[in-house]
Amino acid sequence: xxxxxxxxxxxxxxxxxxxxxHDVSLELLSKGRQLxxxxxxxxxxxxxxxxxxxxxxxxxxxxxDTVLAGEDNRLGHYQTNPFxxxxxxxxxxxxxxIVIFGATPVGRDLAPRVASAVRAGLTADCTDLDxxxxxxxxxxxxxxxxxxxIRPAFGGNIIATIVNPERxxxxxxxxxxxxxxxxxxxxxxxxxxxxxPDLAASDFALKILEHQSAVRKVNLKAARIIVAGxxxxxxxxxxxxxxxxxxxxxxxxxxxxAAVDSGWIDKDHQVGQTGTTVRPALYIAIGISGxxxxxxxxxxxxxxxxxxxxxxxxxxxxxxxxxxxxxxxxVPMMIDAIKKRV
Amino acid sequence: xxxxxxxxxxxxxxxKRITGEAMxxxxxxxxxxxxxxxxxxxxxxxxxxxxxxxxxxGRVTVITMGPPQACQVLRDSLERGADDVVLITDxxxxxxxxxxxxxxxxxxxxxxxxxxxxxxxxxGRQAIDxxxxxxPPQTAEKLGWPQVxxxxxxxEIAGGRLRAKRSTGSGWERVEAPMPCLLTVxxxxxxxxxxxxxxxxxxxxxxxxxxxQGEVAAAMPAATPEAVAAEVEKRAxxxxxxxxxxxxxxxxxxxxxxxxxxRDGSPTKVKRIQSVILKGSGFKKVEPTKEAVADMIHELxxxxxxx
Numbered sequence: 297x298x299x300x301x302x303x304x305x306x307x308x309x310x311x312x313x314x315x316x317x318h319d320v321s322l323e324l325l326s327k328g329r330q331l332x333x334x335x336x337x338x339x340x341x342x343x344x345x346x347x348x349x350x351x352x353x354x355x356x357x358x359x360x361d362t363v364l365a366g367e368d369n370r371l372g373h374y375q376t377n378p379f380x381x382x383x384x385x386x387x388x389x390x391x392x393x394i395v396i397f398g399a400t401p402v403g404r405d406l407a408p409r410v411a412s413a414v415r416a417g418l419t420a421d422c423t424d425l426d427x428x429x430x431x432x433x434x435x436x437x438x439x440x441x442x443x444x445x446i447r448p449a450f451g452g453n454i455i456a457t458i459v460n461p462e463r464x465x466x467x468x469x470x471x472x473x474x475x476x477x478x479x480x481x482x483x484x485x486x487x488x489x490x491x492x493p494d495l496a497a498s499d500f501a502l503k504i505l506e507h508q509s510a511v512r513k514v515n516l517k518a519a520r521i522i523v524a525g526x527x528x529x530x531x532x533x534x535x536x537x538x539x540x541x542x543x544x545x546x547x548x549x550x551x552x553x554a555a556v557d558s559g560w561i562d563k564d565h566q567v568g569q570t571g572t573t574v575r576p577a578l579y580i581a582i583g584i585s586g587x588x589x590x591x592x593x594x595x596x597x598x599x600x601x602x603x604x605x606x607x608x609x610x611x612x613x614x615x616x617x618x619x620x621x622x623x624x625x626x627v628p629m630m631i632d633a634i635k636k637r638v
Numbered sequence: 639x640x641x642x643x644x645x646x647x648x649x650x651x652x653x654k655r656i657t658g659e660a661m662x663x664x665x666x667x668x669x670x671x672x673x674x675x676x677x678x679x680x681x682x683x684x685x686x687x688x689x690x691x692x693x694x695x696g697r698v699t700v701i702t703m704g705p706p707q708a709c710q711v712l713r714d715s716l717e718r719g720a721d722d723v724v725l726i727t728d729x730x731x732x733x734x735x736x737x738x739x740x741x742x743x744x745x746x747x748x749x750x751x752x753x754x755x756x757x758x759x760x761x762g763r764q765a766i767d768x769x770x771x772x773x774p775p776q777t778a779e780k781l782g783w784p785q786v787x788x789x790x791x792x793x794e795i796a797g798g799r800l801r802a803k804r805s806t807g808s809g810w811e812r813v814e815a816p817m818p819c820l821l822t823v824x825x826x827x828x829x830x831x832x833x834x835x836x837x838x839x840x841x842x843x844x845x846x847x848x849x850x851q852g853e854v855a856a857a858m859p860a861a862t863p864e865a866v867a868a869e870v871e872k873r874a875x876x877x878x879x880x881x882x883x884x885x886x887x888x889x890x891x892x893x894x895x896x897x898x899x900x901r902d903g904s905p906t907k908v909k910r911i912q913s914v915i916l917k918g919s920g921f922k923k924v925e926p927t928k929e930a931v932a933d934m935i936h937e938l939x940x941x942x943x944x945x
Contacts, residue, residue: 420771578938617921619925633935
């Protein structure tokens, strides 16, 4: 788009759909708060919806200094064109230096549309963001206080750090579940600016005829303990071991992609790059070799126990406790030990 | 009513087959060492286009941007039933990020539309090398068209409007979009058909000029540039007579403004690439015995991880 606005704010584009505020918005605020404090600027959230007041206050309680809250009855359910038009218009008017979106289906539909409209760079599906300097190799020019947009690429085999040295704002989508979700501070005060977006009927050219949300049967992100099984479990029948250990611990059951692809457990349980990213207090990996795509989704767990017959399985590299052995013998031992203690 | 359909496809390294040999010592990926394949979700987009053509009539034009060897996905598209293909190849397009790429592709779609208005552009949801899913929405924005992402099926096209079912991640939507518009298709889209054996025989010899250039230069190492050029022209004319010359466009052909292409047109720069290296921080080894397992559980209870 334009010249860098070094005094510009850090923006989080909050996601509200059918009246629900998406968790990723609160996760982004915690990272956005760090970035804004490092840069010494304000953190603003943009919220669009049919009703905004209640969620705008939650955004303040989770770290926003200001909230730009656009209200219109037609914005209750997401669709690309009106949302992109409003966000692009706000970006052009207020010139934030950083704009971050959740890398949700909505965020990944919206962010590229906005980036293209304001001709800014955009990095998809970041797993971390930071502020730092950069020297451009072929001009030797030095830039300070750039946004490092850190993301896996090439099927998770490399980690790339992307910067936008000259054309701002610096925009990124950020994966769900990788940033911490802070607790609300109900005493926190901020400035909420409500506005009515300027929208024409032609902005709603797309008609949503029908929509349905499937309720997720399992909420892995909220689980304190996850017991997950992989290819090494061997069969659907044997997956009972994973469930038994999970039940003994009051834990959620997780799975690697291999186990899901084999049909042993529903896809809602999949942990990893194409599943859910989790950071539980305890993650027990049973018969999971630990492909990079799986580790990307669970390596931030506070404690990891790995059980695998192969001592060279990559899962051991991220484990805190490693048991090399037959899971059919080890898992019942664990269940036994847990039952005896409690 | 027949529709003019354009499918944007990409040749990608098969990242599922990445091994240690594909990584250079400096941590960068040696793309050349990986097999190049048709981006999987783009095949679903092509299949959807072919099915719409079979239902309503029209033409399917497949466009790819890349080096000469990217023609392989164009031959593959022809073998599966595409009517026309185009290679966008130009050194000045190298190092394009998603913004620059979408600009170039939008120029190519406009060029196709000079002959007959384009009704629909179809793309795979995302490519497996970058996994960004950004180029299709950015291309739609540059064309000023609506987009429908994560499409699983198209129910009907009537009265200049298209009805599709799309995934929303947590469920689905049925939407109606005015045309022209752009769709991104997921792997839940229609199952790609195999190439027709008859078409394979006919099309395996199809080449672009860029490929002929490489082949002739390799076959005539001692020849002067003029002699090579003359031979390329001769072979191109022979292929064109049989309808087997793959058209090739440069940035000039699609009237792209160079300031929005390649390195200059790309706001994002790669600062650093790191191979994913296992932490190897060392873990506490627990023997697979009752006592050792019970001790571990005890430790986890003691430090309040369990309970």
